[in-house]
Amino acid sequence: MQTRNVSSSGPGAKKLAVLIIHGIEVDDPGLFETAVRLLRKHFAEHGGASPDALAVETVNWASVxxxxxxxxxxxxxxxxxxxxxxxxxxxxxxxxxxxxxxxxxxxxxxxxxxxxxxxxxxxxxxxxxxxxxxDIIAYQTNPADPDVYTSIHRKVAEALGRLRAQAGDDAPLCVIAHSLGSVIASNYFYDLQVQRFAGRDIIEETVRAAQGSSPLERGETLSHFYTLGSPMALWSLRYPRAELDQPVCVPAPELTRHHPRLVGRWINFYDDDDVFAWPLQPLSEAYRAAVEDRAVRVAGPLFSWTPLVHPFYWSDDGVMRDIGASLAGAWKQLSSAPPVAA
Structure with a gap:
């Protein structure tokens, strides 16, 4: 059992834990450099806080x-x-x-x-x-050989462990995921929630072994979910006879226990010209209640009017400004809240 990290809950030391997950990609160690720089910049501008109040970890799963x-x-x-x-x-x-x-x-x-x-x-x-x-074909769950699916989810678990070390055991968790990464993030935290609330052990053994026991690593502090250019609507085709009434819960139901004043949200950013990106509210009443679809115009003088905008959410100043401002609002709520007794 991990010990409670109390240093992150002291005055002035509170942090938001930000997990970033890429979509279909090549293995690129520098993929998130522009996104993180813009995110920290806009967070500081809107929150009046040091950029260091954001603890950021990335999931580079393309290496799998x-x-x-x-x-x-x-x-x-x-x-x-x-x-x-x-x-x-x-x-x-x-x-x-x-x-x-x-x-x-x-x-x-x-x-x-x-x-x-x-x-x-x-x-x-x-x-x-x-x-x-x-990437898309390989990620699909295969009960006979779940190696790729579980290897990618282990990458997520390991990144959450690093994030906990930076931000503390119960820091609010904010997830930013692009393209296929939004599906990976949704699956990962949905599996955790099913395990906790339905008692169904659907998490593969090696993934479970990589998961820590802190509230952050268990997804209990999941507060904000930002999906960028998400093709999640297409995944509904895998379940044509199922009612899509159980999206991943954002915020997590336990968030109020850890951070009672923090208001969570799920914002789905999509550009109308991006054929991979779909609004999520039309999927069902449950998604309509859970998600705020936000249409954006991903900037660029050459290809902003074409489907080639899909890779540019990470480097788009407007998208990162909106996320940075949203995180700044969450940090203000967190900073003004009295500490929760252990």
Missing amino acids: LEGAEKDLLARYGPADTDAYWKSLYDNVRTVNQGHESALVPLMLRLMRPSLRGMDLHYPGLRWMLVHFVG
Whole structure:
């Protein structure tokens, strides 16, 4: 059993715990640099607090699939294609920093019709399918072999452990998740809630072993959920005969016990031009009550009017300003509340 971290609950030391989860991606260690910088900046502007009041951890789960995806490509291409694959990685990583112009050379490379030594045409588009559509296919729950699903969820559990070490055992938990990451986050915390409230042990053993026992790691302090460009509506197709009346509870029901004055919310950001992104309220009355859909215009002079806006939520100043302002409001509520007795 972990000991209670009391240092985070002293005057002036309270923190918000922010967990960031990416969507379909290549393995990119610098993916969140722009997002975290903008988030801290806008949080400080709206909250009058130090950016250090945000404890931030990221879930870089693309590494789970990177090896298998590279192996698959290697079966179909000669060894000297490495430079071509690397150029695609480098372009995507530049796009991830918010450089919209990097889409132009990326698209030109993706549309290359052939590659010496590779029989299949359009190798770049195949690379993209392996890395992006492949993520979606691999993540689906497979009871016979749940390795990818559980490996990704272990990454989430491990990040929550690091976050607890930064912010304290009962710090309010705020989750920001993009694209497929919003599905991963919803599944992860839904599984925790089913385990707690329905008594159904649906969490795989190795994931459970990686989960800590603090309120934060158990999801009891989940207060804010920000979904960006979420395709969660498409996942309803997996359950065509089921009534979608049980979205993940945001805020978590136990939040009032830990932080009685904190008002939680779920905001779903979507750009009308982003074909991956869907409002969630039309799914059911339960989603209508749980989620605030917020239409945004992801900025950019070149491709803001096209479906290519999908990667740019992380680097969009307007989106990060809205989230930073929301977190600042939560921090003010937290700072003004008297400490809860242990």
